[in-house]
Amino acid sequence: MNKIGKYGDIIRCIPDYGGFFMQKVRRTERIVAMTKVLTDQPNQLFSLNHFSSLFGTAKSTISEDLGIIKEAVVNYGIGIIETLPGATGGVRYLPYSTTDRIQQLVEQLCIKLTNPERVIPGGFLYMSDILFSPQLMTSVGAIFLTKLAASKPDHILTVETKGIPLAMMTARAFNVPVVMVRRDSRVTEGSSVSINYISGS
Amino acid sequence: MNKIGKYGDIIRCIPDYGGFFMQKVRRTERIVAMTKVLTDQPNQLFSLNHFSSLFGTAKSTISEDLGIIKEAVVNYGIGIIETLPGATGGVRYLPYSTTDRIQQLVEQLCIKLTNPERVIPGGFLYMSDILFSPQLMTSVGAIFLTKLAASKPDHILTVETKGIPLAMMTARAFNVPVVMVRRDSRVTEGSSVSINYISGS
Numbered sequence: 001m002n003k004i005g006k007y008g009d010i011i012r013c014i015p016d017y018g019g020f021f022m023q024k025v026r027r028t029e030r031i032v033a034m035t036k037v038l039t040d041q042p043n044q045l046f047s048l049n050h051f052s053s054l055f056g057t058a059k060s061t062i063s064e065d066l067g068i069i070k071e072a073v074v075n076y077g078i079g080i081i082e083t084l085p086g087a088t089g090g091v092r093y094l095p096y097s098t099t100d101r102i103q104q105l106v107e108q109l110c111i112k113l114t115n116p117e118r119v120i121p122g123g124f125l126y127m128s129d130i131l132f133s134p135q136l137m138t139s140v141g142a143i144f145l146t147k148l149a150a151s152k153p154d155h156i157l158t159v160e161t162k163g164i165p166l167a168m169m170t171a172r173a174f175n176v177p178v179v180m181v182r183r184d185s186r187v188t189e190g191s192s193v194s195i196n197y198i199s200g201s
Numbered sequence: 202m203n204k205i206g207k208y209g210d211i212i213r214c215i216p217d218y219g220g221f222f223m224q225k226v227r228r229t230e231r232i233v234a235m236t237k238v239l240t241d242q243p244n245q246l247f248s249l250n251h252f253s254s255l256f257g258t259a260k261s262t263i264s265e266d267l268g269i270i271k272e273a274v275v276n277y278g279i280g281i282i283e284t285l286p287g288a289t290g291g292v293r294y295l296p297y298s299t300t301d302r303i304q305q306l307v308e309q310l311c312i313k314l315t316n317p318e319r320v321i322p323g324g325f326l327y328m329s330d331i332l333f334s335p336q337l338m339t340s341v342g343a344i345f346l347t348k349l350a351a352s353k354p355d356h357i358l359t360v361e362t363k364g365i366p367l368a369m370m371t372a373r374a375f376n377v378p379v380v381m382v383r384r385d386s387r388v389t390e391g392s393s394v395s396i397n398y399i400s401g402s
Contacts, residue, residue: 035237121392160361161365175335
């Protein structure tokens with residue numbers, strides 16, 4: 001652990017190579033930070049000025065860094081980095097899933113769901129553990145983004161209660177708020193619109 | 202856009218520097234991919250073998266890469282990369298918030314909450330927009346991790362309904378499942394434990 005922890009320090013202490021390595025280390029560190037910031041907030045547009053002032057480097061340098069991140073993200077099939085030109089432009093990360101990953105996840109879910117132990121009294125299928133798994137719902141949210149990106153939603157709507165986790169993770173991928181439909185209105189939530197309908201289920 | 206998109210290709214086409222740059226580009230690309238994988242699944246332990254076989258490189262190379270990521274993550278205050286030694290060991294990302302970031306977020310929330318337009322009939326405070334914002338709840342979840350990491354929870358428990366988004370994002374930071382307490386039991390969720398108590402509110 002110590003060896004890893006001191007790796008950067010050792011590099012930085014070599015005076016002959018200092019200038020060169022410092023630059024390399026700085027670029028790599030910037031790339032780590034930018035990757036984290038971009039992938040942590042999917043669909044959020046960041047201006048190049050934002051990163052430029054964050055790291056105290058020229059916009060052209062940030063552009064080069066983004067080029068590397070862009071290529072890596074595509075090469076490893078972990079999404080897309082999109083750059084939008086112009087004054088209102090910037091860069092954002094879209095967590096698109098590849099067809100292979102979607103296939104893999106769907107197969108995993110099928111295996112989980114066909115487990116006979118899931119059948120509970122009354123013939124219902126127990127699914128709460130799947131619906132309340134943050135990691136799984138993050139992956140499913142990314143699939144919704146991949147399939148529905150063209151529809152550019154303003155909100156993700158869900159009916160309480162068990163749909164909320166998936167709605168949250170889908171909304172995170174789209175970077176839009178969640179709207180929750182309640183079965184009953186609450187005084188704590190202000191004025192409401194009520195719709196009565198005949199349910200098919 | 203094209204310029205950025207082709208950046209990697211241009212570098213790769215310089216024959217004299219090919220070998221050198223290829224290596225550098227490969228390392229940087231690996232670091233981008235590893236940063237994404239680690240930060241996207243907080244608290245998930247990955248063995249060095251996992252990355253070693255994913256990228257087809259030696260474990261010592263992966264160790265060096267992790268050293269760079271570790272340092273960058275600390276330097277930019279975006280969490281901690283923890284390496285656990287031994288056969289069952291590996292590496293994981295903990296999205297700890299710095300005191301400055303926590304302070305900043307709390308101040309932002311205070312400004313939002315003191316907006317007089319939030320007071321709705323009956324004197325209640327409207328908060329649903331905040332509670333259902335994926336980005337905000339991700340940040341608050343990271344604060345819960347920072348403050349409560351020592352308690353090592355097995356699950357994050359919440360009472361339906363409005364607590365679910367925050368519980369999901371906290372559970373994501375801790376990498377544990379969410380348990381939802383319902384006001385009424387449902388036949389679709391199997392056997393249940395009921396507790397009656399006198400509420401103070």
